Amino acid sequence: MTQVHLTFIDFTILGLYIAFVIGIGFALKRQMKTSADFFLSGRNIPAWVTGLAFLSANLGALELVGMAASGAKYGIATCHFYWVGAIPAMVFLAVFMMPFYYGSKARSVPEYLKLRFDERARAFNSISFAVMTIFASGISLNALAKLLNQLLSWDYNICLWVCSLIVLLYVLKGGLTSAIYTEVLQFFMIVLGFAPVVWLGLRDAGGWNAVKDKLEGVATHPVTYNLVSDSSKTFQPDAWTHAWIPLLGGPSANPMGVDVFAIVFGLGFVLSFGYWCTNFLVVQRAMAAKDMKAARNTPLVAAVPKMLFPLLVILPGMIALALTATAGKEYRLPQAIITQAHMTPALGAIKQLATSGADLTTASKALSVVAGVSFNDAKISELLKSPETLSSSDQQLAIRLQDAVVNDYDGVILSLVKRYCPTGMLGLALTALLASFMSGMAGNVTAFNTVWTYDLYQAYIAPNKSDDHYAWMGRVVTVAGILLSIAAAYFASMWTNAMDIIQLVFGFVNAPLFATFLLGMFWSRTTATGAFIGLVSGTAASALFHACSISQGNIPGVKGAYLAKLVVLPSDMAQNFWLASFAFTVCFVLTVVISLATKRVKSDEELKGLVYSLTPKPKVDQAWYARPEFIGIVLLIVCVYFNYLFW
């Protein structure tokens, strides 16, 4: 990727943003008196603020970089993460679950588990959540530093540390309140910073219909654009431009490699409900709301912009792919560039491999080592087979070799920024990128420090200390959390597609969790032992599933199947969704069976406010159109309409 140069104006914009987020932290410092102020914001924030923070906290590498990457890789089917996944789950959280989270006065999701079940479920959940949070934060940090390094040739290590330091500074000063307030500011920054880029991209591509046209051509020749690694693979023309029809044809008919069941059950029901309804990172924002009404409205406020986010995050990926397929636009999906120093030995290697007739896998691997980049097997196979390889000039061969390098999907969004933004707008778009990463990281850090301090430190390590002590601990662990995230970022730098890894981690931790909450909140017979064993087995089941399954084309190891190769799935996505479905089912069934076999310890009275059937219905003093139930139904209808529109 060629570099861009920032001017004074761009740095001014960036500096202004940084000054404001740190300034908010310092302005809130005076309010941070007790540990409750630091961890819970003293519960006095209005719904529109917590709602936008709810959305923003989830905006890490996952959203901007990952969704644009998926938009190019999979097309409009990526919208399922929103219209099948997020929105229904957010409505469910608002209507059914928030009354128990907020009403129980639990300070965290693990603490709710303690109230509903016992210490075992809480300990297990808080530890696994803490680990997951650090990983999520590390992955997004790594993605940011990598992008800044590629685009601006800023030093990877410096980016990593400086960005973390800014987040550290404002979270340390203003606690959760400062994280939430800056998340709102970041929300507007992200939307207003990227909207013009998407608009210019769409204009350049010739509008939505032109994008659709081009993508239909792409779908029938995916190997030309390195979208698949099998040269005989083709799709129906609508594979990138329809959300449901390609899924009906089964995993081989769509680029995501999934079927309807995996999307509806695996992604929609298990992963999304597991994430949005039980992940403390987002639920914490709703818990900080000023009253029950505001708490229930939080996810609903968030659902409105969330529903439109595909325009901002998925569309750019599709535009990028369409531009790649348009002659004369001089654009292509970003790739790693083979440097001059690597090219000469790589050219020697390909000629030598073509003469020796080495088999494809060995040849491709040997080439990657020499060239320092990964290659698309289909293109390499073509090069090896064609007799021209030996006769053509080095220059021609170099072009063909560069063309065979795999796409770097994570670079899509920035390649568009680079293409359309003159100085000024460039600073704004980069600031938006930075804002998205910071909001995600601050979200992770505040969730981590609360769970550590209340659910691990206060519960098991040092109970009965003064409030000042816990407030102090919160600050110490904020620093520790940031340092661990940095360590996780270095760890994550070993993988290529951040999105798939995050899904995998969520699969391990979140998938079984929703079964536990669902049974815990809606079936009073669920026992603590049942919940605990179900949860542990569910998580173990996901690890086991990962150890025995692999997606096509991957080598057994970190990508799965390191114990046995029992199940081969068509894609990484399919592996994630089936893993989640499997873990959920194991947890659900075991929790039910063991609950029936064990005795319930907690009385009806103790479970009041924690279980649906044992909680008296609250008196409603809202007009019918202001009730979460009504707003939720309206949101769902709009959501169904969107699905229908891109059917």
Place this chain on the structure above:
Amino acid sequence: MGLDIRFPIGMMFTLLGLILLATGFFTSGDAAMYQQSLGLNVNLWWGGFLLLFGGVMWGFAILGKNKNP
């Protein structure tokens, strides 16, 4: 609530809008620079929009302050 977040948001976007507007204004003759953005002076237009957005946020904040001082 000790701090109405609409004030810092309003202030930040007003400033950002002004910076972009000024940039757009002083570079308005530079066709080469805006070739990138399809011939549109995006700094000028988007700067204006950000200024408007910042102003609206600020307006809401002042309204809110008058309602519950």
